[in-house]
Amino acid sequence: MKARTFRRHVRESFKSLGRNGWMTFASVSAVTVTLIIVGVFFVIMMNLNKVASTIEEDVEIRVHIDPVAKQQDQQVLRKKIEQIPEVKSIEFSSKEEELDNLIDSLGEEGKVFKPFEQDNPLNDVFIVKAKNPTDTMKAAKKIENLEYAAKVKYGQGSVEKLFKFIETSRNVGLVLIIGLLFTAMFLISNTIKITIVARRREIEIMKLVGATNTFIRWPFFLEGLWIGLLGSILPIALVSSAYYYAYDYLEPKLANHFIKILEFNPFVYQVACLLILMGALIGIWGSMMSMRKFLKV
Amino acid sequence: MIQMQDVHKKYPNGVTAVSGIDVKIDQGEFVYIVGPSGAGKSTFIKMIYREEKPSKGVILINGVDISRLKDKKVPLLRRNIGVVFQDFKLLPTLTVFENVAFALEVIEEQPNLIKKKVMETLDLVGLKHKARMLPTELSGGEQQRVSIARSIVNSPKIVIADEPTGNLDPETSWEIMSIFEEINARGATVVMATHNKEIVNTIKHRVIAIESGRIVRDEQRGEYGYES
Ligand SMILES: Nc1ncnc2c1ncn2[C@@H]1O[C@H](COP(=O)(O)OP(=O)(O)O)[C@@H](O)[C@H]1O
Numbered sequence: 375m376k377a378r379t380f381r382r383h384v385r386e387s388f389k390s391l392g393r394n395g396w397m398t399f400a401s402v403s404a405v406t407v408t409l410i411i412v413g414v415f416f417v418i419m420m421n422l423n424k425v426a427s428t429i430e431e432d433v434e435i436r437v438h439i440d441p442v443a444k445q446q447d448q449q450v451l452r453k454k455i456e457q458i459p460e461v462k463s464i465e466f467s468s469k470e471e472e473l474d475n476l477i478d479s480l481g482e483e484g485k486v487f488k489p490f491e492q493d494n495p496l497n498d499v500f501i502v503k504a505k506n507p508t509d510t511m512k513a514a515k516k517i518e519n520l521e522y523a524a525k526v527k528y529g530q531g532s533v534e535k536l537f538k539f540i541e542t543s544r545n546v547g548l549v550l551i552i553g554l555l556f557t558a559m560f561l562i563s564n565t566i567k568i569t570i571v572a573r574r575r576e577i578e579i580m581k582l583v584g585a586t587n588t589f590i591r592w593p594f595f596l597e598g599l600w601i602g603l604l605g606s607i608l609p610i611a612l613v614s615s616a617y618y619y620a621y622d623y624l625e626p627k628l629a630n631h632f633i634k635i636l637e638f639n640p641f642v643y644q645v646a647c648l649l650i651l652m653g654a655l656i657g658i659w660g661s662m663m664s665m666r667k668f669l670k671v
Numbered sequence: 672m673i674q675m676q677d678v679h680k681k682y683p684n685g686v687t688a689v690s691g692i693d694v695k696i697d698q699g700e701f702v703y704i705v706g707p708s709g710a711g712k713s714t715f716i717k718m719i720y721r722e723e724k725p726s727k728g729v730i731l732i733n734g735v736d737i738s739r740l741k742d743k744k745v746p747l748l749r750r751n752i753g754v755v756f757q758d759f760k761l762l763p764t765l766t767v768f769e770n771v772a773f774a775l776e777v778i779e780e781q782p783n784l785i786k787k788k789v790m791e792t793l794d795l796v797g798l799k800h801k802a803r804m805l806p807t808e809l810s811g812g813e814q815q816r817v818s819i820a821r822s823i824v825n826s827p828k829i830v831i832a833d834e835p836t837g838n839l840d841p842e843t844s845w846e847i848m849s850i851f852e853e854i855n856a857r858g859a860t861v862v863m864a865t866h867n868k869e870i871v872n873t874i875k876h877r878v879i880a881i882e883s884g885r886i887v888r889d890e891q892r893g894e895y896g897y898e899s
């Protein structure tokens with residue numbers, strides 16, 4: 375396409391935005407509202423994901439080895455655990471190491487356990503991780519049935535609940551976002567359709583004198599693009615400033631619980647890119663949809 | 672050259688508008704299409720510039736069968752055919768100049784050529800001095816002249832008109848006709864559907880009469896043949 379033609383399309387698209395002021399406003403608002411909600415959901419979902427995956431990483435099965443097990447029995451147990459298909463890794467931690475860990479993790483208060491060093495009441499432990507964290511329960515069940523596995527612990531109950539929660543919120547978020555996107559596209563295609571009805575004659579004449587469909591489509595394509603881009607400005611400003619304050623406020627509090635959320639930079643820039651892209655796509659799609667039937671030869 | 676072979680047109684609603692037309696119109700001819708309302712004149716005309724596709728038959732324009740033309744190629748066909756309507760179809764927000772230039776802009780003609788061609792064409796239809804006016808500031812006859820200018824600004828080989836004088840008073844109609852005569856004299860084929868008995872009987876040309884979708888009469892230098 376010639377540069378001159380492209381300039382014409384750009385000019386026409388802006389003219390049309392101006393001429394149909396209220397329709398433009400309505401379409402831009404539809405994009406804005408959608409993107410704000412999508413943006414908020416997206417930020418929450420991504421952070422949930424982040425938290426979830428750090429927690430998932432930490433989910434481990436602690437297999438307490440029966441104190442009566444001899445060196446050889448331990449080896450057999452280890453082999454059997456390694457053979458379970460869901461198991462990714464297995465590590466041995468002696469009861470001395472276990473006690474040290476316990477004392478360390480309790481800090482000052484841990485010192486009261488010092489005397490136990492002579493007569494250690496803890497067990498040797500295999501620390502097992504599942505290939506897929508959600509298979510932890512399955513793997514744990516299988517290990518339970520093995521000989522010399524005295525106790526199997528993996529935060530029973532709470533882990534299942536956590537996984538359920540994470541999965542449900544992921545799915546709900548996804549469905550909501552997709553639903554919202556379609557609503558916005560529908561709204562835009564309808565608002566632009568009204569403006570096209572007004573431009574029906576123009577399109578009719580263009581076709582009559584031999585303009586190609588591509589030529590006719592371009593201004594509408596650009597118009598949709600501008601609507602999408604305009605509609606993404608406010609959501610980006612809102613979401614990023616909200617995240618700025620939320621991060622400042624939450625980050626230290628959560629750090630106390632060893633929970634990390636996504637850092638402002640680069641996360642907010644990624645969100646901004648996503649919102650711009652989505653805005654553009656919604657706008658263009660809505661615009662193209664609305665003029666489909668007017669282009670039939 | 673326009674040639675139709677056994678052309679039929681049945682609309683999706685079941686109405687058969689054209690049923691078996693065979694006709695040949697040579698380059699440079701001037702042809703009136705006459706007949707009662709609903710006879711199929713407009714359908715006949717629309718099939719020439721592929722506004723409608725025949726349901727059966729072959730339509731050759733300069734040797735190309737446009738009934739089988741791909742949709743993508745239709746714009747190229749239209750650039751070689753000028754079309755004029757009873758209701759002018761001008762864009763009310765554009766000036767006379769812009770309305771005519773529009774036809775060249777959308778086919779990406781060079782700007783300096785656009786200006787030259789538009790002014791020449793406006794001169795031909797006698798509206799050079801009103802180039803900056805809006806269509807609403809013009810009389811019906813002047814608006815039709817703008818619409819004619821738009822249809823011929825790209826120098827098409829074929830100009831078709833569907834009752835171009837239908838909305839105009841007799842005197843204005845004669846002025847419009849003289850423009851079509853001039854276009855024809857410059858070599859373009861003119862195909863015009865009309866109800867104007869007086870014009871057909873005075874400015875003699877080939878007359879094709881259509882009734883119920885069929886050609887019932889085809890005479891060189893013919894008469895209108897109906898009570899108007
Ligand atoms: N787009 C259309 N859809 C259905 N029927 C149509 C359409 N256009 C015309 N017709 C019908 O086809 C017949 C011929 O119409 P037309 O070609 O407009 O005749 P004319 O121009 O001679 O008055 C009429 O019965 C008319 O109602």
Ligand SMILES: [Mg+2]
Binds near residue numbers: 713833
């Ligand atoms: Mg008609």
